[in-house]
Amino acid sequence: xxxxxxxxxxxxxxxxxxxxxxxxxxxxxxxxxxxxxxxxxxxxxxxxxxxxxxxxxxxxxxxxxxxxxxxxxxxxxxxxxxxxxxxxxxxxxxxxxxxxxxxxxxxxxxxxxxxxxxxxxxxxxxxxxxxxxxxxxxxxxx
Amino acid sequence: xxxxxxxxxxxxxxxxxxxxxxxxxxxxxxxxxxxxxxxxxxxxxxxxxxxxxxxxxxxxxxxxxxxxxxxxxxxxxxxxxxxxxxxxxxxxxxxxxxxxxxxxxxxxxxxxxxxxxxxxxxxxxxxxxxxxxxxxxxxxxxxxxxxxxxxxxxxxxxxxxxxxxxxxxxxxxxxxxxxxxxxxxxxxxxxxxxxxxxxxxxxxxxxxxxxxxxxxxxxxxxxxxxxxxxxxxxxxxxxxxxxxxxxxxxxxxxxxxxxxxxxxxxxxxxxxxxxxxxxxxxxxxxxxxxxxxxxxxxxxxxxxxxxxxxxxxxxxxxxxxxxxxxxxxxxxxxxxxxxxxxxxxxxxxxxxxxxxxxxxxxxxxxxxxxxxxxxxxxxxxxxxxxxxxxxxxxxxxxxxxxxxxxxxxxxxxxxxxxxxxxxxxxxxxxxxxxxxxxxxxxxxxxxxxxxxxxxxxxxxxxxxxxxxxxxxxxxxxxxxxxxxxxxxxxxxxxxxxxxxxxxxxxxxxxxxxxxxxxxxxxxxxxxxxxxxxxxxxxxxxxxxxxxxxxxxxxxxxxxxxxxxxxxxxxxxxxxxxxxxxxxxxxxxxxxxxxxxxxxxxxxxxxxxxxxxxxxxxxxxxxxxxxxxxxxxxxxxxxxxxxxxxxxxxxxxx
Numbered sequence: 001x002x003x004x005x006x007x008x009x010x011x012x013x014x015x016x017x018x019x020x021x022x023x024x025x026x027x028x029x030x031x032x033x034x035x036x037x038x039x040x041x042x043x044x045x046x047x048x049x050x051x052x053x054x055x056x057x058x059x060x061x062x063x064x065x066x067x068x069x070x071x072x073x074x075x076x077x078x079x080x081x082x083x084x085x086x087x088x089x090x091x092x093x094x095x096x097x098x099x100x101x102x103x104x105x106x107x108x109x110x111x112x113x114x115x116x117x118x119x120x121x122x123x124x125x126x127x128x129x130x131x132x133x134x135x136x137x138x139x140x141x142x
Numbered sequence: 143x144x145x146x147x148x149x150x151x152x153x154x155x156x157x158x159x160x161x162x163x164x165x166x167x168x169x170x171x172x173x174x175x176x177x178x179x180x181x182x183x184x185x186x187x188x189x190x191x192x193x194x195x196x197x198x199x200x201x202x203x204x205x206x207x208x209x210x211x212x213x214x215x216x217x218x219x220x221x222x223x224x225x226x227x228x229x230x231x232x233x234x235x236x237x238x239x240x241x242x243x244x245x246x247x248x249x250x251x252x253x254x255x256x257x258x259x260x261x262x263x264x265x266x267x268x269x270x271x272x273x274x275x276x277x278x279x280x281x282x283x284x285x286x287x288x289x290x291x292x293x294x295x296x297x298x299x300x301x302x303x304x305x306x307x308x309x310x311x312x313x314x315x316x317x318x319x320x321x322x323x324x325x326x327x328x329x330x331x332x333x334x335x336x337x338x339x340x341x342x343x344x345x346x347x348x349x350x351x352x353x354x355x356x357x358x359x360x361x362x363x364x365x366x367x368x369x370x371x372x373x374x375x376x377x378x379x380x381x382x383x384x385x386x387x388x389x390x391x392x393x394x395x396x397x398x399x400x401x402x403x404x405x406x407x408x409x410x411x412x413x414x415x416x417x418x419x420x421x422x423x424x425x426x427x428x429x430x431x432x433x434x435x436x437x438x439x440x441x442x443x444x445x446x447x448x449x450x451x452x453x454x455x456x457x458x459x460x461x462x463x464x465x466x467x468x469x470x471x472x473x474x475x476x477x478x479x480x481x482x483x484x485x486x487x488x489x490x491x492x493x494x495x496x497x498x499x500x501x502x503x504x505x506x507x508x509x510x511x512x513x514x515x516x517x518x519x520x521x522x523x524x525x526x527x528x529x530x531x532x533x534x535x536x537x538x539x540x541x542x543x544x545x546x547x548x549x550x551x552x553x554x555x556x557x558x559x560x561x562x563x564x565x566x567x568x569x570x571x572x573x574x575x576x577x578x579x580x581x582x583x584x585x586x587x588x589x590x591x592x593x594x595x596x597x598x599x600x601x602x603x604x605x606x607x608x609x610x611x612x613x614x615x616x617x618x619x620x621x622x623x624x625x626x627x628x629x630x631x632x633x634x635x636x637x638x639x640x641x642x643x644x645x646x647x648x649x650x651x652x653x654x655x656x657x658x659x660x661x662x663x664x665x666x667x668x669x670x671x672x673x674x675x676x677x678x679x680x681x682x683x684x685x686x687x688x689x690x691x692x693x694x695x696x697x698x699x700x701x702x703x704x705x706x707x708x709x710x711x712x713x714x715x716x717x718x719x720x721x722x723x724x725x726x727x728x729x730x731x732x733x734x735x736x737x738x739x740x741x742x743x744x745x746x747x748x749x750x751x752x753x754x755x756x757x758x759x760x761x762x763x764x765x766x767x768x769x770x771x772x773x774x775x776x777x778x779x780x781x782x783x784x785x786x787x788x789x790x791x792x793x794x795x
Contacts, residue, residue, distance in 0.1 A: 034512075034535075
């Protein structure tokens with residue numbers, strides 16, 4: 001008899017746990033959401049400015065400007081094909097952040113500019129690159 | 143010449159694996175023992191050849207033979223010798239070979255350990271092990287051959303070199319440890335399959351694998367903790383756990399493995415939960431393969447993933463095969479997996495174990511869900527979504543705290559049923575301690591999750607210590623022993639039980655460390671030489687920036703004096719900004735890297751990162767983090783390993 005009760009308790013507990021996981025999935029914490037949409041620049045205009053989103057693209061060459069008052073502030077153009085968007089970022093810039101670097105930014109799209117508080121660079125291609133890229137080596141041509 | 147030998151060993155290994163499986167199947171049909179011996183010998187050769195191939199690759203790495211693509215990709219002439227060795231597991235094909243290497247070592251141990259104690263399980267155990275070996279042999283032969291030649295049409299004079307992030311001593315220990323864990327679960331899995339096939343599902347296989355499972359679990363735990371340690375020391379974002387897909391991949395089999403470790407105790411003692419144990423070990427092994435797949439296929443972008451490759455379909459095929467075969471096997475054998483007894487009461491240790499199992503699986507599912515959600519979302523809704531740490535924390539913190547609660551309750555429950563009297567006796571002190579800690583935290587003004595976690599820590603800690611105290615007291619009163627002698631004999635007479643309690647202590651200490659997260663603070667700022675910045679009760683003074691050149695990189699070293707409010711020097715920190723390949727004529731190929739410095743004490747870490755430099759004006763960009771209680775995570779890790787070793791230590795008889 002008790003075994004039955006215990007099985008019912010286990011099933012109830014599992015059910016509650018799944019409900020909890022589902023609840024967190026559907027109702028993310030607004031200030032610090034765990035799930036963030038990864039958008040392309042063509043979709044960016046449809047986004048509400050309170051929603052945190054992620055964008056990926058290349059840093060347009062020559063567009064990086066570092067603020068003179070606060071050296072941690074910078075802005076640059078993020079490029080995706082023909083589209084670009086101005087990105088403002090405050091914080092430590094990653095080691096590999098430079099012109100034409102492939103970056104991912106996270107933040108909010110507000111009045112035509114993107115305010116990012118996270119900036120990541122893609123891992124160094126040096127370690128996954130094609131060996132045919134001869135410039136990477138001190139080579140002796142045959 | 144050697145690369146050819148390597149390739150040949152791998153091909154021969156695959157051929158012999160097929161022969162071994164064939165010989166065993168003939169043996170199982172004809173029961174002619176000579177076929178068993180033949181199959182056994184072929185299996186030894188498969189392992190020996192795989193080990194040989196690994197040493198051949200290692201030799202090429204050490205000799206910097208850049209004609210091999212793998213060597214040219216992951217090492218260079220400047221790479222220090224130790225990292226030429228670790229490059230063996232730094233890349234795709236090498237790490238697959240390394241998986242095979244460890245499996246082969248384990249397999250050899252199994253082959254020789256059980257050589258003279260034949261049971262009907264053995265042929266099937268060996269067959270399963272050889273099939274798994276064959277799978278990895280197929281991978282390294284046909285999909286990702288570590289010996290494949292450099293495909294450049296020029297002579298490669300120097301290789302790419304190893305990623306500086308991987309040039310850390312932890313990288314010499316963390317991956318092998320984790321692999322020993324991942325691969326180690328293959329052995330209990332093989333025994334489980336053998337038990338199912340031979341219908342010998344009693345306690346024989348459970349007893350043979352207890353130690354194997356503990357060994358795999360020990361390495362898996364140590365590997366996961368070391369991974370966190372490496373991230374904390376090297377990645378410079380101030381934490382040790384980011385819920386990265388690959389971290390999750392190593393955590394999931396740990397969770398199911400831990401559940402398995404608990405529930406086999408029930409099968410051993412009570413003959414219950416047989417089906418459940420089969421499902422758990424099958425799940426654990428599948429998650430180990432799935433973890434290797436996540437790491438190596440590039441399906442998820444992460445710090446760990448290598449370039450996208452053709453591994454995906456092969457791995458998924460293998461996983462599907464395992465799942466189908468095992469499910470069918472379990473379904474067919476359901477009648478003989480019936481429990482011998484029933485759970486009698488809610489307040490029994492049996493039900494405690496059952497609930498603990500459910501919680502482990504729920505956490506595992508939550509982690510799995512978050513890990514594959516981006517893939518599901520893109521496939522179903524065409525929407526790219528990233529799932530980050532906040533999701534995992536939000537979901538898992540409450541469930542984790544529930545688990546902590548059960549760590550305390552479980553051991554206090556008696557088998558079959560806990561009498562009301564025993565209930566009051568066992569629980570009064572722990573509950574009181576929990577309440578006192580709660581009130582203390584409340585008065586101190588704590589209002590975050592630690593208001594729950596610290597009281598729970600107090601409850602569990604008291605619960606475990608009273609268990610020890612009860613055991614010691616019964617010995618001191620009965621045998622007139624001193625407390626230390628009593629403690630020593632108590633542990634050595636019940637190694638698995640008290641070893642387990644020590645592991646629980648380790649887990650509690652780790653929870654203290656996790657709780658510290660709630661009080662983290664950080665600040666980024668720029669500092670000129672001689673300037674001082676105040677943050678969180680400390681003054682940071684930039685004394686100097688020195689330039690140093692080392693064999694494979696150059697470094698700027700910031701010397702920071704850290705003063706407290708009473709103007710006493712707390713510590714001096716030397717975070718570094720490095721540039722690897724600084725002599726490369728092409729500036730794009732130089733690689734900057736920040737090497738951080740940490741001042742650790744029992745109650746907090748001062749974590750410093752030198753993130754950027756303005757050489758003209760001598761300005762250092764710094765990021766300082768104050769991370770309370772992190773030390774307890776590592777300390778808990780040591781206690782956990784110590785407790786597991788006590789459980790593993792063979793008894794005197």
